[in-house]
Amino acid sequence: EPGLYIVATPIGNLRDLSPRAADILSRADVIAVEDSRVTAGLLRHIGTKRPMLPYHDHNAEGMRPALISRMGSEAVALVSDAGTPLISDPGYKLVRDARAAGHLVVTIPGPCAAIAALTLAGLPTDRFLFCGFLPSKEKARADAIAEVANIRATLVLYESGPRLAACLTALAQGLGDRDAAVTREITKRFEEAVTAPLSALAARYADAPPKGEIVIVVAPPGEAPPASLEDGDAALAEALTRLP
Numbered sequence: 001e002p003g004l005y006i007v008a009t010p011i012g013n014l015r016d017l018s019p020r021a022a023d024i025l026s027r028a029d030v031i032a033v034e035d036s037r038v039t040a041g042l043l044r045h046i047g048t049k050r051p052m053l054p055y056h057d058h059n060a061e062g063m064r065p066a067l068i069s070r071m072g073s074e075a076v077a078l079v080s081d082a083g084t085p086l087i088s089d090p091g092y093k094l095v096r097d098a099r100a101a102g103h104l105v106v107t108i109p110g111p112c113a114a115i116a117a118l119t120l121a122g123l124p125t126d127r128f129l130f131c132g133f134l135p136s137k138e139k140a141r142a143d144a145i146a147e148v149a150n151i152r153a154t155l156v157l158y159e160s161g162p163r164l165a166a167c168l169t170a171l172a173q174g175l176g177d178r179d180a181a182v183t184r185e186i187t188k189r190f191e192e193a194v195t196a197p198l199s200a201l202a203a204r205y206a207d208a209p210p211k212g213e214i215v216i217v218v219a220p221p222g223e224a225p226p227a228s229l230e231d232g233d234a235a236l237a238e239a240l241t242r243l244p
C-alpha cells in the first residue's frame, strides 16, 4: 500500500531485524536511507535489493518534496544507519509533511540504543528524559546540563568515545556525583555496561577513551523512588501509623 513506512533496523546484531521490518523493506518501492552502503549490507542480509534514495541532514530539505509526492503511489520506507529513525536521526519533518499531505504513515518499531541502554543500566526507568547528544562545546554543554539538573528523571544521553570522559566530568559537575552507567556496543560482541558514580566513571575513561558506540544513563537526583508499588504502599502505611 502506498505511504510512508518508518522502519527500525538493528543497532549491531543483524538478527534483531524483525520479520515485519524485513517484509516491508523487501517490498518497498524505494527506501530513503542515510548511507546506502550501510543499508545495502542490511538488504543483502535479508536477500533483497531495493532502490535507495539518500535522505540525511545535508539533503533532506531538497529531497523531501520528491519523497512526499512518491508516497501518493508508492511504498516509501525510511531507515537510518542503525536503530529507530527520528531518534537522534532525520525523519520527523518527513512524517509531518507526509501526514499533512494525507498519506498513510506506518511505523515498524524495533531496536533503539536509548531504550536498550535503559534495560542494561539498572537505574530507575519509570521516568526518563532522552537528551540525545549534548553540545560538544564546553559552555554549551554545561548550559544544557544545568537545564536538566533539577528534573526528577533518569537521563539518557548519546556520546562518542573520545568525548566520553569530558562529558562525564561535566555531568558530575553540573548534576552532582550521581550513580550512572556507561553502556557500550549494545548487541555487539563487546557489549558492556559499567555502573559507578559519575566521577569514578570519568576517572576510569580519562586515560583510555573507549572504542565503539556509547549511551550514558544517569540516575535521577536525590532519593531513589520506591523500588515497587508495594514498597510505596508499605512506606505510606508505616507513615500513617505515626500520625497523631
Ligand code: SAM
Binding pocket: 011, 012, 080, 082, 083, 084, 085, 086, 087, 088, 089, 111, 112, 113, 114, 157, 158, 159, 160, 183, 184, 185, 186, 187, 188, 213, 214, 215
Ligand atoms: N536512531 C538511533 C537509535 O535508535 O538508537 C541512534 C542514532 S545516533 C546518530 C547514534 C548514536 O546512538 C551513537 O553515537 C551511540 O551513542 C548510540 N548507539 C547506536 N548504536 C549503539 C550501540 N550498539 N550501543 C551503544 N550505543 C549505540
